[in-house]
Amino acid sequence: MPVTDPTVRAEGLGVVLGEAAILRGVDLSIDTGESVALLGANGSGKSTLVRAIVGVTPVTRGHVHLFGADVGSTRRRVPWHRVGYVPQRMAAGAGVRASALEVVTSGLLDNRRLWPGRDARARALAALEAVGLADRAGESVQVFSGGQQQRVLVARALVRRPDLLILDEPLAGMDRESKEALAGSLGELRERGATLLVVLHEMAELTGLVDRAVVLRHGRVVHDGAPPRPAAGHDDPAHDHVHPHEAEDTVAPAGPNLRVEL
Ligand SMILES: Nc1ncnc2c1ncn2[C@@H]1O[C@H](COP(=O)(O)OP(=O)(O)OP(=O)(O)O)[C@@H](O)[C@H]1O
Numbered sequence: 195m196p197v198t199d200p201t202v203r204a205e206g207l208g209v210v211l212g213e214a215a216i217l218r219g220v221d222l223s224i225d226t227g228e229s230v231a232l233l234g235a236n237g238s239g240k241s242t243l244v245r246a247i248v249g250v251t252p253v254t255r256g257h258v259h260l261f262g263a264d265v266g267s268t269r270r271r272v273p274w275h276r277v278g279y280v281p282q283r284m285a286a287g288a289g290v291r292a293s294a295l296e297v298v299t300s301g302l303l304d305n306r307r308l309w310p311g312r313d314a315r316a317r318a319l320a321a322l323e324a325v326g327l328a329d330r331a332g333e334s335v336q337v338f339s340g341g342q343q344q345r346v347l348v349a350r351a352l353v354r355r356p357d358l359l360i361l362d363e364p365l366a367g368m369d370r371e372s373k374e375a376l377a378g379s380l381g382e383l384r385e386r387g388a389t390l391l392v393v394l395h396e397m398a399e400l401t402g403l404v405d406r407a408v409v410l411r412h413g414r415v416v417h418d419g420a421p422p423r424p425a426a427g428h429d430d431p432a433h434d435h436v437h438p439h440e441a442e443d444t445v446a447p448a449g450p451n452l453r454v455e456l
Pocket of ligand 1: 211214
């Protein structure tokens with residue numbers, strides 16, 4: 195038994211959206227300093243799970259605790275300033291006339307901290323450097339590509355120096371250089387003891403950074419353990435990640451040599 199609470203503890207999570215049961219009894223515990231990849235096919239419930247963890251999507255059943263505080267009932271006691279979250283494919287620039295530096299600096303503000311502090315500019319530039327965009331700090335995010343806007347939002351989460359960083363498919367739309375830059379900064383976060391939960395389609399880029407993989411299928415955890423070796427061809431952009439066996443509801447066997455088709 196760990197002496198301290200896990201950083202993330204989800205118990206028996208159920209989420210129903212519309213008529214559909216999207217999460218069906220998910221248990222997930224992430225200890226402080228662990229790096230966990232959340233994997234699964236399109237529609238398996240990965241984004242819904244991370245949205246439930248950060249309290250964006252209400253849960254129908256079960257509980258989520260962050261740093262020991264219940265996200266549902268004692269939401270105000272959750273130390274949100276310690277959490278960095280980057281949703282999937284959210285544009286940083288939609289309708290916002292702000293530079294990349296300004297967007298990233300805004301990550302230092304919350305309802306208790308309305309002034310970013312003296313070192314804000316240096317911290318924001320360092321975060322932009324980490325995602326390979328320091329040279330474009332002064333430009334309006336409205337002119338950035340989708341992938342670049344995604345990188346700005348990752349920098350906005352990194353600038354908080356979060357103790358828990360949750361990234362939903364952060365590598366989507368990133369070129370190789372940006373992926374390497376991001377992997378480097380995640381490695382640094384990890385070294386200073388931060389906890390990471392990263393939704394991924396491909397393990398390849400972050401293999402060395404991940405201690406554990408949790409695989410969802412149809413809203414259930416079907417693997418929680420050693421990161422799986424992706425099936426051959428999964429890094430091919432033309433690869434179809436939705437497989438015929440998606441219709442099946444079988445539980446994959448656990449084990450270090452597990453091959454999971456996502
Ligand atoms: N607001 C909603 N109302 C109804 N159904 C929803 C809603 N949001 C998501 N869903 C459904 O929930 C299922 C899980 O979606 P989710 O985005 O969590 O999957 P995912 O594993 O993150 O997929 P992807 O890899 O494509 O991002 C999908 O079938 C989706 O259509």
